[in-house]
Amino acid sequence: MQLALSIHQKLGNFALALDLSIEAQGIIGVFGNSGAGKTSLFRFIAGLNQSESNQACRIELDGQLLEDSTQGKFVPAEKRRIGFVFQDSRLFNHLTVEQNLKLAIKISRRKPLIDVEDVIQGCGIRDLLAQSAEALSAGQRQRVAIARAILGSPKLLLLDEPLAALDIDSRQRLLEFLNRVSQSIPMLFISHSVSETLTLCDPLILLEDGKIVAQGSREDLAQKLPKRRASALVEAYHPDSGELRLKVDPELLPEFAEGQRIGLVAEPSWLKSRAPFKGN
Structure with a gap:
């Protein structure tokens, strides 16, 4: 995957000033404190935030120009082939779990990059297929959201704190499954967990106040990640x-x-x- 972007945008009292050029496979970690600009970065990449015409924004993925504010170029989110797992899952509550998955495949109009049975097994949702999405717990919803995003056959998968609602066992299983999936689908992964980031992600991108303050391999940046203090x-x-x-x-x-x-x-x-x- 090749991702190149330059985003210089004012968002109320907050400003993004991001310049990034990265070529990598697997899972790329995006780390930073709350308010650093991680989710805003993801929303611009996904096409959920459109740049102001008088402010700079250029995003290119694998040679395809997705947005260029100077040219008035903007590819809408549904045509970018970028999957996005939000912290709040955003399933279609009136559908069953199985219907949510089938709809993702139908909308993509592509054969899933990962076998459907492997996704169901890897996300641990086989016993949930017939249930209404509305009846699921927060952790169950998140597992279904991850499965749905993978089955949409994205060129890039954006994961914003995707494991936060999961119990420890489910989290460990999902970490292992995502690591396997990343061999076929590159990912950008936001997590506030240092151990989770260092276990799953390489390379890493560190954000602070809307800017990239460091970028490099896991080994190079491990010491720059904050140590968590707790009572x-x-x-x-x-x-x-x-x-x-x-x-x-x-x-x-x-x-x-x-x-x-x-x-x-x-x-x-x-x-x-x-x-x-x-x-x-």
């Missing part, structure tokens, strides 16, 4: 054995694995939360 509640502590039980924000749990060694910095106020350790 935890001491639920139980046994000073003789050194056993400690902590309660952590569930959103942080995917960052940890059983048996993993982590560093702790204890504040004096934690000592007030001591309680006898009683086991599981």
Whole structure:
């Protein structure tokens, strides 16, 4: 995949000033704090945001000019062959899961790049096919949205925090499946999880305040990714054995694995939360 873009746009009080030229396959990570411009970048690439005529915007994908504000060129989203998985899934609620998938294939007018059965299996949605999309949980909806986007046979797949609503097991299965799919469909992948980004993505693009501040291989940029700080509640502590039980924000749990060694910095106020350790 070859992607070249130059987007210089004012969005209210926020400004994008992005110049990017990248040639890569697999999964390209897009990382940055909230408000860095990640989703806005995706919306311009997908054709969901149209540039102002008096501001610069040029986007080219694999030699096809998708947008050039100086020429008045704009290819609408439905003709760009770019898949987009939003954080809120955006399924057709009046259709079943199977009907959502079949509609994606029908609209694309192409044979899926990944076998339909492989997609259903990889996304873990076989038992959901007959269900109404409206009745699904947030995690189920997200898995269906990913399957639907893949079956649309895109030239490029944009994934905006696609795993945020999933439990740990589902997240791990989807990570492995997306890694296989990326051999056929290149992806741009937004995640706020450092471990997720470093596991799945290479190369990486780092955004800050609407600008690209770094771009390169996973090895080169790993040290530039922010380290997450979090607080935890001491639920139980046994000073003789050194056993400690902590309660952590569930959103942080995917960052940890059983048996993993982590560093702790204890504040004096934690000592007030001591309680006898009683086991599981």
